[in-house]
Structures are given as C-alpha cells and as structure tokens.
Amino acid sequence: MLIGFRVITSGVVLGAILLSGCSNSAKPDEAQQEKSPVMNENPNSNTGEIQNAELIKKGVGDVIQSIKGLESELSTEADSEKIQELGKEISSNWDSIEKQVEDEYPDWYERIEKNLYPLIGESGNPDKDLENMKRLSEATKKDLQLFLKEVN
Numbered sequence: 001m002l003i004g005f006r007v008i009t010s011g012v013v014l015g016a017i018l019l020s021g022c023s024n025s026a027k028p029d030e031a032q033q034e035k036s037p038v039m040n041e042n043p044n045s046n047t048g049e050i051q052n053a054e055l056i057k058k059g060v061g062d063v064i065q066s067i068k069g070l071e072s073e074l075s076t077e078a079d080s081e082k083i084q085e086l087g088k089e090i091s092s093n094w095d096s097i098e099k100q101v102e103d104e105y106p107d108w109y110e111r112i113e114k115n116l117y118p119l120i121g122e123s124g125n126p127d128k129d130l131e132n133m134k135r136l137s138e139a140t141k142k143d144l145q146l147f148l149k150e151v152n
Contacts, residue, residue, distance in 0.1 A: 052100055052104065053151050055097060055100065056097050056100055056101060056104070056151055057148060057151055057152075059093060059094070059096050059097030059100075060097065060144050060147060060148055060151070061148075062093040062096075063090060063093045063094050063097075063116075063144060064141055064144050064145065066086060066089045066090040066093050067090060067119075067137050067140060067141045067144075068141070069086050069089070070083065070086040070087065070090065070119075070123065070133070070137055071134070071137050071138075071141075073086060074130055074133055074134055074137070075134075078128075078130055080126075080128065083123050083128060083133075084123055084124055086123065087119070087120050087122075087123025087124055088123075088124075090116075090119070090120055090123070091120045094116060094120075101147075105147070105150070105151075108143075108147045108150065111143055111147075112140065112143045112144060112147060115136045115139040115140040115143065116136075116140045118132075118136055119133060119136035119137055119140055122136065
C-alpha cells in the first residue's frame with residue numbers, strides 16, 4: 001500500500017512539473033500568434049512582390065550586362081580564358097535570381113534557359129564555337145529584354 005502511494009505521489013509531482021513547463025512555454029507562442037496577424041494586416045501586402053520584381057529586374061540587368069561583355073569579347077580577339085570567365089559571371093548573375101524567376105515566371109524561365117544554359121556551357125568548352133555563342137547570346141539577350149518588359 002505504501003509503495004502504491006509513493007508511485008501515485010511521484011506521478012502527480014512529475015505530472016505537475018511537466019504541466020507547469022508546458023504552460024510557461026505556451027504563453028510566448030500565444031503572444032507571438034496574437035502579434036503575427038496584426039503584422040500581416042499590412043495595407044501594402046504586395047510589398048514583397050514589388051521587392052521581388054525589383055530584385056529580378058536588377059538580376060536580369062546584370063545578366064544582360066554580362067552577356068554584352070561576352071559579345072564584345074566574341075567580336076574582338078576572342079580570348080578563351082576571358083570568354084570562360086564571362087560565362088561564369090553570366091552563370092553567377094543568373095543563379096542569384098534563378099529560383100525567383102522559376103517560381104514566379106515558369107514559362108519565361110524555360111524560355112530563357114533554352115539558350116542561356118547552352119551559352120554558358122559553350123563558354124566553358126575548350127574548343128568554343130564562336131558563331132554558335134554569338135547566336136545564343138543574341139537570343140538569350142532578346143529573351144531577357146522581353147522578360148524585363150513582362151516584369152515591369
């Protein structure tokens with residue numbers, strides 16, 4: 001009988017400790033949940049979309065500038081190392097916005113990458129096909145410029 005009493009008492013004490021811990025941790029969550037809806041009731045709820053569009057526009061502008069630099073290199077002495085470096089720059093600039101473009105503009109994403117990735121790949125080739133690169137860079141640049149009009 002004494003053992004049963006100790007077990008029950010231990011269970012009650014342990015339960016009280018656990019419950020008191022639960023009630024303390026629940027209060028900050030409830031307070032946070034109460035604040036969240038107020039923060040989300042922003043009259044400018046499209047602010048995030050505007051910021052994304054601005055980031056995409058800036059990123060696309062950077063990619064276009066990199067492509068122009070590549071085109072300039074292709075039309076001059078065509079330094080293989082410089083072309084490869086510019087291809088990496090194009091890739092890096094595109095990578096900075098790629099996920100946003102893919103999520104928000106999936107059709108444009110596919111269209112742009114149809115020429116962009118072959119262009120980047122060709123820039124890394126030891127035996128570069130300069131005429132193909134010129135064609136790919138022009139097509140990619142045209143698609144990016146049309147895409148910018150869509151984002152505006």
